[in-house]
Amino acid sequence: MADRKAVVLVARRTFDDAIARLREHFEVRVNDDDAVWPQDELIRRLQGVQGVYITGSEQIDATLLDACPDLRAVCSMAVGYNNVDLPACTARGVLVSNAPDVLTETTADFGFALMMATARRISESEHFLRRGEWHKWSYDMFAGSDVHGSTLGILGMGRIGQAIARRGHLGFGMRVIYHNRSRLAPALEAPLAAQWVEKDALLQQADHLVIVVPYSPASHHAIGARELGLMKPSATLTNIARGGVVDDAALAQALATRRIAAAGLDVFEGEPQVHPGLLTVPNVVLTPHIASASIPTRLAMSHLAVDNLIAALSGGRPPTALNP
Numbered sequence: 001m002a003d004r005k006a007v008v009l010v011a012r013r014t015f016d017d018a019i020a021r022l023r024e025h026f027e028v029r030v031n032d033d034d035a036v037w038p039q040d041e042l043i044r045r046l047q048g049v050q051g052v053y054i055t056g057s058e059q060i061d062a063t064l065l066d067a068c069p070d071l072r073a074v075c076s077m078a079v080g081y082n083n084v085d086l087p088a089c090t091a092r093g094v095l096v097s098n099a100p101d102v103l104t105e106t107t108a109d110f111g112f113a114l115m116m117a118t119a120r121r122i123s124e125s126e127h128f129l130r131r132g133e134w135h136k137w138s139y140d141m142f143a144g145s146d147v148h149g150s151t152l153g154i155l156g157m158g159r160i161g162q163a164i165a166r167r168g169h170l171g172f173g174m175r176v177i178y179h180n181r182s183r184l185a186p187a188l189e190a191p192l193a194a195q196w197v198e199k200d201a202l203l204q205q206a207d208h209l210v211i212v213v214p215y216s217p218a219s220h221h222a223i224g225a226r227e228l229g230l231m232k233p234s235a236t237l238t239n240i241a242r243g244g245v246v247d248d249a250a251l252a253q254a255l256a257t258r259r260i261a262a263a264g265l266d267v268f269e270g271e272p273q274v275h276p277g278l279l280t281v282p283n284v285v286l287t288p289h290i291a292s293a294s295i296p297t298r299l300a301m302s303h304l305a306v307d308n309l310i311a312a313l314s315g316g317r318p319p320t321a322l323n324p
């Protein structure tokens with residue numbers, strides 16, 4: 001009798017092409033409704049499943065792993081993996097992979113766009129126009145801050161941070177400063193003309209602060225009231241990393257009191273809920289966690305997760321495995 005095919009659960013809807021590739025190798029179950037299943041439902045759906053395709057929304061923790069003993073591979077289409085307990089997976093022999101690199105440039109494009117929209121008050125002025133409030137031109141109407149020639153501060157200088165620095169330095173003549181746990185090698189710093197600074201100096205000097213540091217207990221509320229208090233009143237803050245890196249309540253307060261000029265946010269604490277204080281201040285551009293959402297990039301992320309599942313369940317190491 002032929003070996004039984006491994007069973008794969010696609011925990012959130014994805015591209016048909018990616019699912020078709022999985023069907024060539026596995027018995028595939030798909031969450032066609034695209035609902036975000038509560039944890040008990042996810043556990044129920046994972047019974048008898050060897051591989052799971054996830055996004056950044058599913059929580060893979062020790063309780064789930066113990067309740068799903070057949071699970072051998074957890075492959076995410078996201079680069080961020082703070083929703084997966086990697087040590088718990090490794091301890092149980094479960095392979096874990098994410099989807100790095102394929103989204104770097106697209107996410108950097110979006111981060112830059114969000115920073116520019118924030119600095120130049122694009123959302124705020126569009127809402128004004130849509131409300132029918134535009135009656136005359138005025139010399140300082142929605143005057144914002146310049147991006148070109150200003151100081152770009154980057155918190156977290158991984159692949160996406162470097163791609164943003166490249167845009168800032170080469171495209172907009174910005175001075176690039178960054179803070180990261182470790183300093184980039186001189187060969188990486190030099191083409192970006194990027195200068196490592198202490199975190200407080202970054203906050204004090206940046207005209208435009210862009211946050212791209214991964215979420216972990218160490219980066220929880222890395223930007224709170226104290227840090228916002230160090231920033232220039234004219235500065236903007238853009239967060240494309242993860243909710244939780246910024247204390248959204250403190251940020252809402254800093255925006256309401258004009259402690260800083262404006263913010264651009266693609267990620268939120270407790271998303272898809274958004275802190276009510278952020279919904280009522282005008283000086284913030286809000287987007288629903290779409291920084292990597294171009295069609296080619298989302299397709300590439302999806303196919304990379306499929307590559308990883310195929311490798312993992314064929315006894316190989318996934319190309320972008322995270323386990324040590």
Ligand code: DGY
Nearest residue numbers: 056077078079080292
């Ligand atoms: C990622 O890939 O981590 C994006 O934030 C989407 O979850």
